[in-house]
Amino acid sequence: MNKKITVIGSLNYDVILKIPRLPFKGETLTANGATFSAGGKGANQAVQAAKLKTPTYMVGCVGTDASADFLVNTAKEYGVNVDYIRKVPGSSGMGVINAVEDGSVYACIVRGANFEVTKEDVDNAMPILKESGVCILQNEIPVEIIAYAIDKAKEAGCTVVLNAAPAIELPEECLSKVDILVVNEVEAEFYCHEKIDSVEKAKTEIKKMAEKYNNNVIFTLGKDGAVAYENGTIEFIPAMKVDAIETTGAGDSYIGAVSHSIIEGKSLIEACKFATKCSAITVCRMGAQPSMPTLEDVE
Numbered sequence: 001m002n003k004k005i006t007v008i009g010s011l012n013y014d015v016i017l018k019i020p021r022l023p024f025k026g027e028t029l030t031a032n033g034a035t036f037s038a039g040g041k042g043a044n045q046a047v048q049a050a051k052l053k054t055p056t057y058m059v060g061c062v063g064t065d066a067s068a069d070f071l072v073n074t075a076k077e078y079g080v081n082v083d084y085i086r087k088v089p090g091s092s093g094m095g096v097i098n099a100v101e102d103g104s105v106y107a108c109i110v111r112g113a114n115f116e117v118t119k120e121d122v123d124n125a126m127p128i129l130k131e132s133g134v135c136i137l138q139n140e141i142p143v144e145i146i147a148y149a150i151d152k153a154k155e156a157g158c159t160v161v162l163n164a165a166p167a168i169e170l171p172e173e174c175l176s177k178v179d180i181l182v183v184n185e186v187e188a189e190f191y192c193h194e195k196i197d198s199v200e201k202a203k204t205e206i207k208k209m210a211e212k213y214n215n216n217v218i219f220t221l222g223k224d225g226a227v228a229y230e231n232g233t234i235e236f237i238p239a240m241k242v243d244a245i246e247t248t249g250a251g252d253s254y255i256g257a258v259s260h261s262i263i264e265g266k267s268l269i270e271a272c273k274f275a276t277k278c279s280a281i282t283v284c285r286m287g288a289q290p291s292m293p294t295l296e297d298v299e
Contacts (some may be wrong), residue, residue, distance in 0.1 A: 001133035005049045005259050006125060006158070008059040008149045009042020010114040010140035011075070011085070012093035013067035014288060016248060020101050037287035038074035039095050040114070041138040041163060044249050047289045048256025048278065049136075050079035052298075054263055057132070059084040059125045060141070061113040063092040068113075078289060084125050088116040093140070103223075103244040103283070109140065109166075117141045122149045129156035134259045138163040139170070147174050159262060163255050164191065175213045180268065182218045182255055202227040203234050216268050218258070220251055225276065230268040237272045240280040249288025250279040256292070274298070 016035040023029035038047075042060055050056040058080050062068040064087055071092060076082045093112040099105055122145065129135060135153035137146055137160065146162075153160050154177060162178040164170060167190035175181060175191075185196045192205040202219045210217045210229040217229045225239040257278035261271030277298050285291030 001263060001265065002131050003263055004055045004057065004128070004132040005046070005134045005136060005263060006057045006059060006128050006132040006153070007042050007046040007049070007136045008117070008122065008125065008141070009045070009136070009138045010040035010093050011038070011043040011058070011060050011062055011071045012040035012095040012109060012114070013071060014039035014095040014097055014248070016097045016099055016287065018099050022098065022100065022106060035286050037290060038071050039249065039288045040071075040093055041140050041165060041252055042136075043071065043075050043080075044252030044288045044292070045136050045138070045163070045256040045259070046080045047075060047078045048253045048292045049260050051292050051294045052257060052260040053295050054260045055081070057081045057084055057125070057128045059117075059121055061086050061088050061116045061121070063088060063090045063113040065091045067092045067094070074289060084121070084128065086121060088113050097248050099248060103247055105247050111140070114140050115142055117145050119145065119148050122152050126152065126156060129153055129158055132156070132158050133263045134159045134161055136161045136163065136255060136259055139166055139168050143168065143170060147171060150174055150177050161255065161259055163251070165251070167191065172213070176215070178213070178215055180216045180218065180258075181209070181213065182220065182258070184220045184251055185222065188219045196221075199224060199227060199236050203236070207234060218268070218272060220254055222247070226254075226272055228269050228272045233269070235269050237269070237276055240276060242280050242284055244283040245286060247283050249291060250283050252288060253282040253292045254279040
Protein backbone atom coordinates (compact mmCIF):
# COMPACT_ATOMS: atom_id res chain seq x y z
CA MET A 1 0.00 0.00 0.00
CA ASN A 2 1.19 3.55 -0.75
CA LYS A 3 2.31 5.15 2.51
CA LYS A 4 0.63 8.55 2.08
CA ILE A 5 -2.78 9.95 3.06
CA THR A 6 -4.83 12.55 1.19
CA VAL A 7 -7.57 14.38 3.08
CA ILE A 8 -10.22 16.21 1.05
CA GLY A 9 -12.34 18.42 3.27
CA SER A 10 -12.78 21.36 5.60
CA LEU A 11 -10.60 23.87 7.40
CA ASN A 12 -12.24 25.99 10.13
CA TYR A 13 -11.11 28.70 12.52
CA ASP A 14 -12.33 27.45 15.91
CA VAL A 15 -13.39 29.63 18.84
CA ILE A 16 -13.71 27.39 21.89
CA LEU A 17 -15.58 28.82 24.89
CA LYS A 18 -15.13 27.13 28.27
CA ILE A 19 -18.50 27.44 30.02
CA PRO A 20 -19.89 26.01 33.29
CA ARG A 21 -23.20 25.09 31.58
CA LEU A 22 -25.26 26.09 28.55
CA PRO A 23 -26.89 29.54 28.86
CA PHE A 24 -30.66 29.78 29.24
CA LYS A 25 -32.73 31.55 26.58
CA GLY A 26 -32.16 35.30 26.91
CA GLU A 27 -29.31 34.88 29.39
CA THR A 28 -25.82 36.32 28.93
CA LEU A 29 -23.46 33.74 30.45
CA THR A 30 -19.86 34.61 31.31
CA ALA A 31 -17.43 32.08 29.85
CA ASN A 32 -14.51 30.89 31.98
CA GLY A 33 -12.12 31.38 29.08
CA ALA A 34 -11.66 31.18 25.32
CA THR A 35 -9.22 29.27 23.13
CA PHE A 36 -8.62 29.95 19.44
CA SER A 37 -7.31 27.15 17.27
CA ALA A 38 -7.20 25.79 13.76
CA GLY A 39 -9.93 23.20 13.20
CA GLY A 40 -12.36 21.75 10.70
CA LYS A 41 -12.81 17.99 10.48
CA GLY A 42 -10.65 17.71 7.38
CA ALA A 43 -7.70 19.71 8.68
CA ASN A 44 -7.92 18.04 12.11
CA GLN A 45 -7.79 14.56 10.60
CA ALA A 46 -4.88 15.57 8.36
CA VAL A 47 -2.96 17.03 11.31
CA GLN A 48 -3.41 13.87 13.40
CA ALA A 49 -2.15 11.66 10.58
CA ALA A 50 0.82 14.01 10.00
CA LYS A 51 1.66 14.10 13.73
CA LEU A 52 1.89 10.30 13.56
CA LYS A 53 4.58 10.70 10.88
CA THR A 54 2.42 9.70 7.89
CA PRO A 55 3.01 11.95 4.83
CA THR A 56 -0.35 13.74 4.57
CA TYR A 57 -1.82 16.10 1.95
CA MET A 58 -4.73 18.48 2.56
CA VAL A 59 -7.11 19.41 -0.27
CA GLY A 60 -9.57 22.21 0.53
CA CYS A 61 -10.29 25.93 0.48
CA VAL A 62 -9.76 28.88 2.79
CA GLY A 63 -10.97 32.46 2.37
CA THR A 64 -9.15 35.76 2.10
CA ASP A 65 -9.84 36.79 5.70
CA ALA A 66 -7.45 37.10 8.65
CA SER A 67 -7.82 33.45 9.67
CA ALA A 68 -6.93 31.99 6.24
CA ASP A 69 -3.13 32.20 6.60
CA PHE A 70 -3.38 31.00 10.20
CA LEU A 71 -5.26 27.86 9.08
CA VAL A 72 -2.79 27.06 6.29
CA ASN A 73 0.32 27.84 8.34
CA THR A 74 -0.86 25.83 11.34
CA ALA A 75 -1.47 22.73 9.18
CA LYS A 76 1.95 23.23 7.61
CA GLU A 77 3.64 23.56 11.02
CA TYR A 78 2.20 20.19 12.01
CA GLY A 79 3.69 18.60 8.89
CA VAL A 80 0.70 18.61 6.53
CA ASN A 81 1.43 19.33 2.84
CA VAL A 82 -0.68 22.41 2.04
CA ASP A 83 0.07 22.75 -1.70
CA TYR A 84 -3.52 21.79 -2.59
CA ILE A 85 -5.28 24.30 -0.33
CA ARG A 86 -6.78 27.06 -2.49
CA LYS A 87 -7.67 30.61 -1.45
CA VAL A 88 -11.10 31.87 -2.51
CA PRO A 89 -12.70 35.34 -2.01
CA GLY A 90 -14.65 35.72 1.23
CA SER A 91 -14.48 34.18 4.68
CA SER A 92 -12.89 30.92 5.78
CA GLY A 93 -14.91 28.24 7.54
CA MET A 94 -15.46 28.80 11.25
CA GLY A 95 -16.48 26.81 14.30
CA VAL A 96 -17.91 28.14 17.56
CA ILE A 97 -17.60 25.47 20.22
CA ASN A 98 -19.13 25.58 23.68
CA ALA A 99 -17.11 23.25 25.91
CA VAL A 100 -19.03 22.50 29.10
CA GLU A 101 -17.24 21.55 32.34
CA ASP A 102 -18.56 17.96 32.21
CA GLY A 103 -16.61 17.41 28.97
CA SER A 104 -19.60 17.67 26.61
CA VAL A 105 -19.37 19.87 23.52
CA TYR A 106 -22.00 21.92 21.65
CA ALA A 107 -20.73 23.24 18.32
CA CYS A 108 -21.91 25.35 15.38
CA ILE A 109 -19.99 25.72 12.13
CA VAL A 110 -20.00 28.33 9.37
CA ARG A 111 -19.39 26.77 5.94
CA GLY A 112 -17.47 29.69 4.43
CA ALA A 113 -14.82 28.71 1.90
CA ASN A 114 -15.35 24.98 2.54
CA PHE A 115 -18.33 25.11 0.18
CA GLU A 116 -16.15 26.50 -2.61
CA VAL A 117 -14.28 23.19 -3.09
CA THR A 118 -14.77 22.15 -6.74
CA LYS A 119 -14.35 19.07 -8.93
CA GLU A 120 -11.33 20.84 -10.41
CA ASP A 121 -9.71 20.88 -6.95
CA VAL A 122 -10.18 17.11 -6.79
CA ASP A 123 -8.86 16.65 -10.35
CA ASN A 124 -5.79 18.75 -9.53
CA ALA A 125 -5.12 16.42 -6.58
CA MET A 126 -5.13 13.24 -8.72
CA PRO A 127 -1.30 12.97 -8.75
CA ILE A 128 -1.20 12.78 -4.93
CA LEU A 129 -4.30 10.55 -4.76
CA LYS A 130 -2.41 8.08 -6.97
CA GLU A 131 0.46 8.14 -4.46
CA SER A 132 -1.85 7.72 -1.44
CA GLY A 133 -3.00 4.51 0.22
CA VAL A 134 -5.91 6.19 2.01
CA CYS A 135 -8.22 9.10 1.13
CA ILE A 136 -10.21 10.62 4.01
CA LEU A 137 -13.45 12.57 3.44
CA GLN A 138 -16.08 14.19 5.69
CA ASN A 139 -19.42 15.96 5.24
CA GLU A 140 -18.25 19.58 5.58
CA ILE A 141 -17.93 20.15 1.80
CA PRO A 142 -20.76 19.95 -0.81
CA VAL A 143 -22.36 16.51 -1.30
CA GLU A 144 -21.68 16.50 -5.06
CA ILE A 145 -17.97 17.03 -4.35
CA ILE A 146 -17.95 14.23 -1.75
CA ALA A 147 -19.49 11.89 -4.34
CA TYR A 148 -17.03 12.99 -7.03
CA ALA A 149 -14.05 12.68 -4.68
CA ILE A 150 -15.07 9.13 -3.68
CA ASP A 151 -15.10 8.12 -7.36
CA LYS A 152 -11.75 9.78 -8.07
CA ALA A 153 -10.10 8.31 -4.97
CA LYS A 154 -11.33 4.82 -5.92
CA GLU A 155 -10.06 5.38 -9.47
CA ALA A 156 -6.65 6.29 -7.98
CA GLY A 157 -6.62 3.05 -5.97
CA CYS A 158 -7.13 4.54 -2.50
CA THR A 159 -8.87 2.95 0.46
CA VAL A 160 -11.66 5.49 1.06
CA VAL A 161 -12.49 6.45 4.65
CA LEU A 162 -15.66 8.54 4.97
CA ASN A 163 -16.41 10.25 8.24
CA ALA A 164 -20.12 10.87 7.58
CA ALA A 165 -20.20 13.89 9.89
CA PRO A 166 -22.09 16.07 10.39
CA ALA A 167 -25.01 13.78 9.53
CA ILE A 168 -26.58 14.76 6.19
CA GLU A 169 -28.54 12.93 3.53
CA LEU A 170 -26.04 11.14 1.28
CA PRO A 171 -26.86 9.03 -1.79
CA GLU A 172 -26.80 5.33 -0.84
CA GLU A 173 -24.60 4.76 -3.88
CA CYS A 174 -21.95 7.00 -2.22
CA LEU A 175 -22.04 5.08 1.03
CA SER A 176 -21.74 1.77 -0.85
CA LYS A 177 -18.52 2.88 -2.58
CA VAL A 178 -16.76 3.74 0.67
CA ASP A 179 -14.36 1.16 2.16
CA ILE A 180 -14.61 2.34 5.76
CA LEU A 181 -17.54 4.36 7.11
CA VAL A 182 -17.05 6.15 10.45
CA VAL A 183 -19.85 7.77 12.48
CA ASN A 184 -20.40 8.68 16.11
CA GLU A 185 -23.52 7.61 18.02
CA VAL A 186 -25.52 10.72 16.99
CA GLU A 187 -24.69 10.26 13.29
CA ALA A 188 -25.32 6.50 13.56
CA GLU A 189 -28.85 7.23 14.81
CA PHE A 190 -29.42 9.51 11.81
CA TYR A 191 -28.31 6.90 9.26
CA CYS A 192 -29.81 3.86 11.03
CA HIS A 193 -33.08 5.57 12.07
CA GLU A 194 -32.62 3.84 15.44
CA LYS A 195 -31.56 5.10 18.88
CA ILE A 196 -28.05 3.92 19.73
CA ASP A 197 -28.24 3.87 23.53
CA SER A 198 -26.08 0.84 24.37
CA VAL A 199 -23.13 -1.14 23.07
CA GLU A 200 -25.46 -4.05 22.25
CA LYS A 201 -27.70 -1.77 20.17
CA ALA A 202 -24.60 -0.43 18.41
CA LYS A 203 -23.53 -4.01 17.56
CA THR A 204 -26.99 -4.79 16.12
CA GLU A 205 -27.15 -1.62 14.01
CA ILE A 206 -23.54 -1.69 12.81
CA LYS A 207 -24.10 -5.16 11.35
CA LYS A 208 -27.21 -3.97 9.46
CA MET A 209 -25.38 -0.89 8.18
CA ALA A 210 -22.27 -2.78 7.07
CA GLU A 211 -24.33 -5.43 5.28
CA LYS A 212 -26.51 -2.80 3.62
CA TYR A 213 -23.54 -0.88 2.17
CA ASN A 214 -21.16 -3.86 1.91
CA ASN A 215 -18.28 -2.13 3.69
CA ASN A 216 -16.50 -1.93 7.03
CA VAL A 217 -17.95 0.42 9.64
CA ILE A 218 -16.90 2.08 12.91
CA PHE A 219 -19.34 3.54 15.45
CA THR A 220 -17.51 5.77 17.94
CA LEU A 221 -19.42 5.98 21.23
CA GLY A 222 -17.61 8.76 23.10
CA LYS A 223 -16.54 7.80 26.60
CA ASP A 224 -17.91 4.27 26.09
CA GLY A 225 -15.45 3.46 23.32
CA ALA A 226 -16.21 2.17 19.83
CA VAL A 227 -17.73 -0.74 17.94
CA ALA A 228 -16.03 -1.88 14.74
CA TYR A 229 -17.33 -4.15 11.99
CA GLU A 230 -14.56 -5.71 9.89
CA ASN A 231 -15.36 -8.31 7.24
CA GLY A 232 -18.14 -9.91 9.29
CA THR A 233 -16.42 -9.62 12.69
CA ILE A 234 -17.87 -7.20 15.25
CA GLU A 235 -15.71 -6.03 18.14
CA PHE A 236 -16.26 -3.59 21.01
CA ILE A 237 -13.18 -1.52 21.87
CA PRO A 238 -13.63 0.18 25.26
CA ALA A 239 -12.38 3.73 25.76
CA MET A 240 -9.44 4.36 28.08
CA LYS A 241 -10.39 5.90 31.43
CA VAL A 242 -8.97 9.43 31.53
CA ASP A 243 -9.86 12.80 33.08
CA ALA A 244 -11.26 14.52 29.99
CA ILE A 245 -10.78 18.29 29.87
CA GLU A 246 -12.39 18.94 26.50
CA THR A 247 -13.45 16.58 23.71
CA THR A 248 -13.08 18.85 20.64
CA GLY A 249 -11.23 16.97 17.92
CA ALA A 250 -11.35 13.58 19.68
CA GLY A 251 -13.28 11.99 16.80
CA ASP A 252 -10.94 13.56 14.25
CA SER A 253 -7.92 12.34 16.19
CA TYR A 254 -9.48 8.86 16.09
CA ILE A 255 -9.99 8.95 12.31
CA GLY A 256 -6.52 10.30 11.59
CA ALA A 257 -5.07 7.55 13.78
CA VAL A 258 -7.19 4.79 12.20
CA SER A 259 -6.06 5.92 8.73
CA HIS A 260 -2.40 6.03 9.83
CA SER A 261 -2.71 2.47 11.17
CA ILE A 262 -4.28 1.21 7.93
CA ILE A 263 -1.36 2.72 5.99
CA GLU A 264 0.91 0.79 8.37
CA GLY A 265 -0.85 -2.45 7.40
CA LYS A 266 -2.88 -2.99 10.57
CA SER A 267 -6.36 -4.56 10.56
CA LEU A 268 -9.30 -2.25 11.19
CA ILE A 269 -9.80 -3.59 14.72
CA GLU A 270 -6.08 -3.13 15.52
CA ALA A 271 -6.34 0.37 14.03
CA CYS A 272 -9.27 1.16 16.35
CA LYS A 273 -7.27 0.04 19.40
CA PHE A 274 -4.41 2.36 18.44
CA ALA A 275 -6.85 5.22 17.70
CA THR A 276 -8.42 4.78 21.15
CA LYS A 277 -5.05 5.67 22.71
CA CYS A 278 -4.70 8.74 20.47
CA SER A 279 -8.13 10.16 21.25
CA ALA A 280 -7.61 9.47 24.99
CA ILE A 281 -4.61 11.82 24.90
CA THR A 282 -6.50 14.40 22.80
CA VAL A 283 -9.36 14.79 25.32
CA CYS A 284 -6.88 15.54 28.13
CA ARG A 285 -5.77 18.79 26.45
CA MET A 286 -7.45 21.96 25.15
CA GLY A 287 -8.15 22.61 21.46
CA ALA A 288 -8.27 20.20 18.55
CA GLN A 289 -4.99 20.19 16.64
CA PRO A 290 -2.69 21.30 19.51
CA SER A 291 -4.05 18.50 21.72
CA MET A 292 -3.49 15.68 19.23
CA PRO A 293 -0.63 13.33 20.12
CA THR A 294 2.58 12.60 18.24
CA LEU A 295 3.77 9.03 17.74
CA GLU A 296 6.14 9.50 20.72
CA ASP A 297 3.21 10.60 22.93
CA VAL A 298 1.28 7.43 22.10
CA GLU A 299 4.24 5.10 22.52
